[in-house]
Every structure is written in structure tokens, then in C-alpha cells.
Amino acid sequence: MIENAKKTEEKKEEIPKDAKELTIARLDVLPSDKKISVGSIGEFTKDELIERVEKGDEIGRKVVEIELNFLRTLREGSLLRDILAPDQEQELNE
């Protein structure tokens, strides 16, 4: 029973295949001289991040979450709406 519960938990946390593939495809275009720092967890190259996504560990899941958040924001149009808001420049100059 405990084993089953464990399996259910693991299954729940698994990254969906399409989200994983999408995130890896995006990461793959990242220039190889860039590194990404994630707080006290450490610094990662693109290859290391791809490996984490493939493994589906905490960092990998976070990378996928950030990618999906970005796509969701684009789909909703809120990012461009905010960017095109006309009062920003004025506010900065005050």
C-alpha cells in the first residue's frame, strides 16, 4: 500500500512528455556560453538544465514551470498588453 502511494506521488510529479519536449527544444537554442543561477541551488549550463528536465527533478520541474508560465502569459496576451501600456514612460520620468 505504501509502495502504491509512493508510485502515485511519483506519477503526480512527473513532467508531461510534451511539456518536457517543448522545454528541452527551447533550452537547446540557448547559447552555450550562458549560465543560469538558481539561488543557492547553484549554476547550470544549458546541457545541465536539459539533463534536469529529462530527469524530472525539482530543478527540471521548475524550468518547465517557467517555460509554461511564459507561454501562458503570451497566450493570454497580458505580456504584450502590459508592454504596450502608454503610461509607463511617463511614470518612469516623473
Add this chain to the structure above:
Amino acid sequence: MSKTLLITRPEYDPATRYLSRWSGKIKEKAEEKGINVIDLSKNKANRKRVIGTLEKKDPGLVVLNGHGSESSVEGHNNETILKEGDEKAVESKIIFARSCKSAKSLGQGMVIRGVNAYLGYDDDFWLMYTESKISKPLEDKTAELFLVPSNYIAISLLKGHTAGNADNRSKILFRRNIEKLIIEGPSSDNYYTIRYLLWDMMHQVCLGNKNAIF
């Protein structure tokens, strides 16, 4: 009596090195404005010095750089410099913690218990940088996309803007960078940073008194 800024700048790994060097710009701005700056850099960014300075010098603005967690902010070599229970030392102050997650629990608790305003991040702060620029962080155009907007929280506060306004102004700079990258398109070296800039911007928060002024 002149205003006092306390800034911590631990420097022991690439992330803290970048935060420390870019925080030099906050320090310069404060000095330009005649503000008394207490700069606890490298091994001076330890708990004893930080708490002692908070209690003795009573700085109105506290800028903390370093790693963090939901319940703490760290200094040099990952030593905890601020944690739950330290509310008395930071009572009535404006805090900007450029560290991961600390606004989630520590910041929330602090504003309930007397901190005037707490600006920071309620999730991980992601920073992208160029490996070949590690020895010259200020020349790294990739890191600049992240650190100029977040620096602007402190710079706005030094300029006399309210905490809420400082948060908004910083977010405008994040958006401006995102917009620039969208216009440049996928051929830009930094196009991929958009998702992380967006993440940092969305998780940047101003807790407590949004009208607080330094």
C-alpha cells in the same frame, strides 16, 4: 541627521559576485545623494555585524543581497543574517532583499510584526549570465537585463519614491527589457532570457506599507 543605508554584499560564488558588483551602483547612487552608506561586503556580511549595525545605527533602508529561503536571508558563505524572530532589529525599516523566496514567509511575517515595507521575491530569483564575463560582471549585457531592473527598487527608494512606486518602476524596466528582446527576436543572444525576466518580475513583491518612504 543624514539618512542611513545598510547594504550587504556577500561574494563567494558567481551569483553573489554578480549581485555584489551590481550593488556597487546602488552604493554610488546613495553616496551621490549624501546618504550615509554602511557597506558590509564579503566576510563583513555576517550575522553579528548585520544585527549589530541594525541595532546601533538604525538605518532607514536595508538592502540585502545573497541567497535566501522562505524563512531567511543569507550573507557571506551562506551564513544566515536575517531570519524569523529578528523583527525587533528591523522594526520600522524598509527592506529590499534581493534573494530567493524570502518574501514568501519571512517578509510576510516581518511586515505583520513591524517592518515598514519588505520588497523582494516570493520564489527563486533566476539570473542568467555570460560565463566569460564572470571576472567582469558589470560588462555582462545578459546579467544587466536582470540586475538593472532589480537595482532600480533601491535606486527609486534613494530617489525618494514610495516602496510601492519603487516596485512598479522596477517592473517597468523589466518589461522594457522584455519588450526590447521581443522586438529583437530569436536571433538575439539574449532572447531566451525573456521567460526568466518575466518570472522574476512576476515574483517581485512589495509587502507592507506601499507608501513607505526612505
